[in-house]
Amino acid sequence: MTLRQQGAAAIAVAALWAVQVDAQTAADTMPATPGRAAQGAGAYMNIGFSSLADFGWSSARDVGSLQLGDHDPKVRGFTIPNSELSLDGAVDPYFRGYANIVYKIDPEGESAFELEEAFFLTTSLPANLQLKGGQFFAEFGRQNTQHPHSWAFVDQPLVLNRMFGPDNLRGQGARVSWLLPTSWYTEAMVGVLNSNGETMFSFRTEESSEIHGGTPAETSVNGGTDLVFVPRLATSFDVGDTQSFVLGASAALGPNNSGPDASSQVYGADLYWKWKSASASAGFPFVSFQTEAMYRRYDAAERESIDDPSTTLPAEVLGDRGAYAQILWGIRPRLVAGLRGERASGNDAAFDSELRADRTRLSPNLTWYPTEFSKVRLQYNYDDRQDIGRDHSLWIQFEFLLGAHASHKF
């Protein structure tokens, strides 16, 4: 642990302690009605902790090159990809606050810490508006805003790896949302984020040579054109009592650092459908289908090759596309079978990039939830990588949840 990490951990522990003390005080001063005293225990803030452990084996020796997500299994054997402290509550009558702090152990066995999200949300703006600000997952498609604990598979979809890097599209910024006054659900959102940092992968990350093969240009935020804009429109309707559809279109538009004036545009479309029995027990049985397709146009400027500084790569348009589709079947209470198919590909360029090469993956899995607070998942991955070949992996994932009851968005 670095000094900074220790500091952060100390703050988190202190925060927990403070809440417990508050709750204790509240409980002590409450009247003797047990129900009211119990309310004191949840005072001010919900605290939850979710922890994932992966175990398995892959025919690929270098698992990290196969599993590109930051919270994917990373090595043969054990991986602790994501232990997450979630805090949320009402700040005051006007704001709600959220924080997700991730602890993980990297493939070298070192502890790492990440301020995944820390943001406020307004509660009572007029005209159906809502403002979010801080560090957060950008609202692009469906999977991008989901935390590893609510993923339906042990790993991140390939298309998200390709468009947004190992850790989804997230960063420091603000987002305004408008719930349209239509009789069916329609929400329009625009996020504005800084363009730099490792989680702004299609934009000004220092890792951008994986995309364009060149040495990243020095950049800084000077004006509006240095920011990334993330508009999204989502709509939803029910069919009868048992089926719901959610449709969305998203974009992420901003500068990249292949050169001083280069830019990227990522477009995405998503569809979610769910059927749930009218007499569902604990939410089962159900069938859901989710798919997302994305396209990125990366305008790479003329740049110096990172592998060979004597070579200049020409200005070119790098086009990448990818999609996944997954179906989940909640067979009976606590048991879910899933199947995901994925494909990602990129156009030819003046350089070779492992990340932009064609890839296909097929992943059947089976998840058993002893309760809502624990799960055991078995997943097989069939991978086919251009110029590398086929790989087979088998993973077991275990999760436990402590504290606040997890509520899930649809």
Added chain:
Amino acid sequence: MMQHSMIKLATAAVIALSAMGTAFAAKLNVVATTPDLAAIAAAIGGTAVNVKALAKPTEDPHFVDAKPSHIVTLNRADVLIDGGAELELGWLPPLLESARNAKISANAPGRVVASQRIRMLEVPSSFDRSKGDVHSLGNPHFLLDPLNAKIVAAHIAEHFAKVDPKSAALYQANLRTFNATMDAKLIEWQRTLAPFKGAKIVTYHRDFPYLAERFGLEVVETLEPKPGIAPSPAHLARVITAMKGARARVILVQPYQSRKTAETVARQSGATVLDMPQQPGAVKGVTTYFDLMDSMVGKLAAALAKP
């Protein structure tokens, strides 16, 4: 381009909605999380309100999907009635967060948390999930005690009057009618069930303690070993033995609970399975709270009367 078409769409939507708004402006938009709360709200609100329930009458109210259509419903609500006591904890908070409706925020006149004035049963003295999914504020299935339904009705009437003072007299009158009907009905239900005082019953989940307490029945076993934990064969074997010993001859199940499990236990213990949906609307013809209790009391009496 996208922005332009979005603005056009939005403008059209605003015009359409304001037209709709004028047509319905007179009635209070009431949303209840579950159909039983909706039925009481409808009885109190009468012609002055439109009532909508989020949960379906046949589904498990602990596990409702936070569907976007519910966001729209909550966004337009003047009053929200929820059970509280963590019944809707898994799905209501994210809906409220997206609904951005200050009228139904905590402690607003437009928010009725029904459990707030109820003397809750089974409030745990410690929070420990190894005991199952225990609700820290107590058992949330409190509306099956008719006296609790009266408390909730008064609570609702009070809030309706605050939000919509011009119809306050109507809400008061409806509450009086509701209470008078309830008093008469309660005597009738108690009379019907009086011969079975002390009768031993079995339920799937811990969802009938309030009914049992009011009518002097005794819940001796639940098919779930712990709240929210699926029945195991070993536990069911124990339940069967205990049922034979205690002469418990009725197993109460709801539409979303496993009837098959209940039937297996019933076969081996000589009991009968009784379908007892707790929500009005789950069975045709059962729409009001009184219909619901009539149906439950009738079924219970018939089953317990069997030799």
